[in-house]
Amino acid sequence: MSNSRPLAYDRVNLFGPTPINMNVAGNANILALNDNDTKFMPTSIILENAYTSGTQTTQPVFVIDNGITGQNVSAGFTYTTPLAVQGKSNVAALVANPVPVISGKELGITSVARTNNVATVITASAHGFTAGDIVSIEGAGEFDVEKIQLLTASGSTITYVSVGVDVATTSATLAKVVYGNVLRLKKTTLGAGGEQYTNAFVVGIYY
Numbered sequence: 504m505s506n507s508r509p510l511a512y513d514r515v516n517l518f519g520p521t522p523i524n525m526n527v528a529g530n531a532n533i534l535a536l537n538d539n540d541t542k543f544m545p546t547s548i549i550l551e552n553a554y555t556s557g558t559q560t561t562q563p564v565f566v567i568d569n570g571i572t573g574q575n576v577s578a579g580f581t582y583t584t585p586l587a588v589q590g591k592s593n594v595a596a597l598v599a600n601p602v603p604v605i606s607g608k609e610l611g612i613t614s615v616a617r618t619n620n621v622a623t624v625i626t627a628s629a630h631g632f633t634a635g636d637i638v639s640i641e642g643a644g645e646f647d648v649e650k651i652q653l654l655t656a657s658g659s660t661i662t663y664v665s666v667g668v669d670v671a672t673t674s675a676t677l678a679k680v681v682y683g684n685v686l687r688l689k690k691t692t693l694g695a696g697g698e699q700y701t702n703a704f705v706v707g708i709y710y
Contacts, residue, residue, distance in 0.1 A: 514708055516543075516708075517706050519702060521533050522701075525582070531690070532636065535684070535685045536606035543709055544603045545707040546706050547595075548704070549595070550593045550702070553700040554699070554700040562581060563690040565580070568631055574602045576597055577596065604684045604686050609679045611680075612627065612678040614674055615643050616671060617669055620664060622646055622665035623660060623662050624663075626680060628659060630656065630659060633653075637651065637682070640681075641681055642675070642679055643678035645670075646675070
């Protein structure tokens with residue numbers, strides 16, 4: 504999809520449902536773009552209760568990460584789940600002109616290695632990725648891969664499945680990680696009294 508195309512109603516899209524356990528701390532990825540040529544502006548983010556038990560006391564935050572830092576896209580959000588509110592929808596109020604989810608970003612690589620069919624990549628700077636993010640590796644020879652899910656991600660290190668013979672740490676300064684922004688639901692452990700499942704939906708426009 505070309506970034507030069509104008510906004511149009513036929514480019515509106517719905518992502519979801521993405522099932523999320525709201526009683527588990529951490530990040531839940533709601534939307535990621537990896538086609539190298541798309542922007543997506545969220546216009547509505549909805550959490551719909553699928554099963555609840557207990558109440559929520561800490562509110563989640565919607566953030567678009569660019570691989571390094573994150574920007575909050577929700578101006579206000581209240582997620583309360585007393586008993587027996589299955590099917591209740593909670594809509595996030597978005598900030599004015601929320602940052603878009605952008606695909607095709609790049610991050611340099613300094614070295615690669617492989618042990619027991621797991622590749623370890625060291626990036627040129629802190630990456631901000633989370634385990635489960637989807638990236639592509641280019642310019643690293645046999646380590647090149649398109650749209651692979653990360654096994655682990657921390658600091659400037661990422662790992663992913665890479666079947667082949669073991670390879671000692673090798674310089675890869677001409678290689679790069681290609682990735683898209685990720686729209687995440689950031690949350691601490693919320694509520695009490697049992698697991699609280701919700702379905703996340705994102706509505707927005709491609710351009």
